[in-house]
Amino acid sequence: MAIGFIGLGNLGKAITQRLTEMGEEVIVYNRNKDKIKDLPYTIASSPKALIEECETVFMCLFDSLAVNEILSMENGILSANLKSKTIIDLTTNHYETVLNFHYAVNDKGGDYLESPVFGSVAPALQGLVTIVTAGKEEVFNACKPLLEKIGKEIFFLKEPSSASKMKLINNLCLGSFMATIAECTALGEACNIDKAKLLEILGVGGGQSLVLKAKTQKLIDEDFSAHFSNDAINKDLHCLQDLAYSLKRPLYTAAVPKELFSKMKMDGKGEEDFSSVYQLFK
Template sequence: METRVGFIGLGIMGRPMAANLQRAGIPLSVWNRSPGGAAALASLGAVVHPSPTAVFEASDVVLLMLAHETAVDEVLQRGSDAFSRMVSGRTVVHLGTTSPGFSAALARDVEAAGGDYVEAPVSGSRVPAERAELVGLVAGRPEVVDRVAPLLAPMCREVVRCGEVPAGTGTKLAVNLYLCTMVAGLAEAFHLADRLDLDLEVFRHALDSGPMASAVSTVKLAKLVARDFEAQAAVRDVHTNTRLIADAAGAVGAHSPVLEATRELFRETEAAGLGALDMAAVVTALEQRDARTDGTSRRHGSPGTRHTPSRSDRG
């Protein structure tokens, strides 16, 4: 019998991920807290359900792409009898980024209720999600991972098996430490080029042509030069990620001074009301520090001049 698949959480990342599953010929049952994401999937043929409970009732495997731990607990009604009824006999696939401790505890609760659990946090932002070029960092019991892996293939260019829960989440946080600090460093380099009154297109060409260039740096530098802060990975979500990374590092006594400096920049950016913009907008924190110090300002207008996106409907 064909595996029945549900998908809950159709925000910046979840919507293109679910769309790729649907296009791959995997019929989906879906739910989202706001209607826009669900409507987009309905147009592709997915069945929209009125509640998470209804999605679970219609599914054997349910994929969750939710914004944070609280959202996961609320959607699953964790700690209630309803939670046990929802997950019993089903496989829960947690695609989002949470703390390792949260994922491990959720795995225990799902399995205690008679369900199976896999964590598969994905590395990548909106554009890789649209292109089915994410990297899935999967952990769980091998026989359960074997069942889930074919469902990840339409969304991911590679699926990396990380071991037992919560090794997938731990791997994601370690990867994200590099990502967050790299983008903050790129923004700082761009900011210096701007303050030196360099031709920013020439600076972009120099960096893109050199050994430090990467898929991330090329995309983010283009956004910085264009002042295009339409969200691929939103500042507020990156700030949350830096907190999760810092907490994980602190729990094992791993010093992370570069992360701490980066975390403060993202905190300042979100506090300035720019949390819905792309993580490249972290450059504005540096610009505001300059303005407070010596009254200078950057050359290129206000944040979001070219794109001022509305708050995305989040899963």
């Protein structure tokens, strides 16, 4: 049976391409129809029509507001009979709002797996992303073979919202690493060190990381076409602050990266790749 997929942004397109290459038939829905009219997939007329045709539907959307719209809109997912249906939500959701999605889908007889993706376009195309899932364990076990077609590392955390919290914590590392690498790059250039050589040395020294490996060429070429946008990391770091506030805990190292990416968004660079924060330091 075909797999449904909702949300064909940068990451969503990469994952649907991967699913197709792994032999899955994919039917898609996107709120902006113009963005998918040239893609080689059958296009459903609505989320309801999509889930009526597919037993399993992925969602890969920008935020919880978008997920709520897909669920609750006219002819949305919740307007369908969800018995024996599974929603695998790859979105990075707000850790509180995602609980509502669990309840809403489960109350309609369906199953909801909160499954945020760790990784961006390049690893997604190769099936190398990490996926952390929360929900019913038996549903996770049934879906794991499908998840393994798009992810290399798959983790299960039973408690609803724990996967979303883990994704936000991970993105504190991501945003902090990127900001530090960007500042190091600009500082090295100010010292008249060749940028490519500087990044090569950082890559075997203190800067060695998945972030540097993924973004070295973007920094050299100053090609900031989005794999993971400033808007997205900014949103995630704001959600992380909400999480820390709810726990009555300070966040020391998260504050500066959040404001750096807020500045990029304010400067009209929200849709650029988050490696473009380098421009602030340069």
